[in-house]
Amino acid sequence: MLISRRSVIGVMGLALAGAAVTWNGPAMANGNVRIGVLKFGTVSWELDTIKHHGLDAANGVDLEIAYFAGEDATNVALLAGDIDMIVTDWLWVSRQRSAGEDVTLVPYSSAVGAIMVKDDSPIRAPADLVGRKIGVAGGPLDKSWLLLQAFYQRDHGIDLAARDTVVFGAPPLISEKAIQGELDAALNYWHFCARLEANGFRRLVGASDAAMALGAKGPVAAIGYVFHEQWAHDHPRAIGGFVKASAAAKQLLATSDDEWLRLAPLVQAEGKELEILRDRYREGIPTRPVAEEEADAARLYRVLAEIGGEKLVGQAREMAPGTFWPGLGT
Structure with a gap:
């Protein structure tokens, strides 16, 4: 959604690696x-x-x-x-x-998502995913899905979207369909992948792997x-x-x-x-x-x-x- 109305607000958090936060004032509430x-x-x-x-x-x-x-x-x-x-x-x-x-x-x-398969799945290498039914959380413009498509195209010469049957859906639904065996593989958000990992699934290839292959120098x-x-x-x-x-x-x-x-x-x-x-x-x-x-994000952009x-x-x-x-x- 693109909205252009400006407002004067903001705030943020996180261990701001490398940023110059200089305030060292006393611990007193200021709003x-x-x-x-x-x-x-x-x-x-x-x-x-x-x-x-x-x-x-x-x-x-x-x-x-x-x-x-x-x-x-x-x-x-x-x-x-x-x-x-x-x-x-x-x-x-x-x-x-x-x-x-x-x-x-x-x-x-x-933390990003990954393509998950069952522990006993015959899908062992990235190329084994060709011709399979894969569930993708979100829609066709999900960033992880786009990065993985670019990775497959560049490193394996595979048009994953064209070679696979792709089913898009909400993250809980994609996980449930994977558990039920209705999907050969599932690309989901990181925490859904972690829950799958705890329930008999393993990672095939992650969006972070794709990002590094496509030029990122680190996470x-x-x-x-x-x-x-x-x-x-x-x-x-x-x-x-x-x-x-x-x-x-x-x-x-x-x-x-x-x-x-x-x-x-x-x-x-x-x-x-x-x-x-x-x-x-x-x-x-x-x-x-x-x-x-920022430099890596610009490359991936x-x-x-x-x-x-x-x-x-x-x-x-x-x-x-x-x-x-x-x-x-x-």
Whole structure:
């Protein structure tokens, strides 16, 4: 959805690898930070960690969480000024910037989906997927699906969309059909893949593998905390405090298994499934400088623009400058 109404808001979080956040003021509240997220999204795990341990107050902010039923609703709310921050991908941010908005992002997670097959499946190598029935979460313009198509075309000379029977659907449905054996393989979002992995599935090839094959130098954040640039410059204490709170939550989630046990009811997993979700989440914590993330995203943008066309990226053939926020030091 492309909306061009500008609003002066923003906020973000995350361990801002490489960005120059310079505020070191006292831990005193300076206003609310309003974030809009999907009610059952994985971002809630980090936000719950922030609130449970008072990491927002300890860093001078008061985090307010608003839950939405769908991603389009969060996008509209951000651009309308009803909330300060959302979590979405850099393609959306770039398209909005190309239309005149000043939205920007800080990397949140590089965890991405993969093509999953059952442990006993005869599909062992990427080329074995040809002629199969594959379920794809989302639609034809899903980024992981486009990257994997480009990977198959370049490295194997295979037009995967033409050679396979492709079924698109909602993530829970795709997983259920795969479990029932109605699909030979399933491409799903990372946390659905993790749950499949805990229930007799293995990875064939991941979107991250495709990204690296297509020119990325390291893991690229799939999504980020998105906010308005002007707000960040006008409210350095709020933005800096939220960055620190998010970094602290990420550190806790990266090192404490007990924290994941506390989160188990929210994650809706236990035992092996919880452990795999925990490990895959940790693998997706960004650690690279923002400049490196941005350079790789720009490379992948060109690939996605070529295969996805105007329906995916609009008229801009290059990622908009400023899509990744460099920090308060600029």
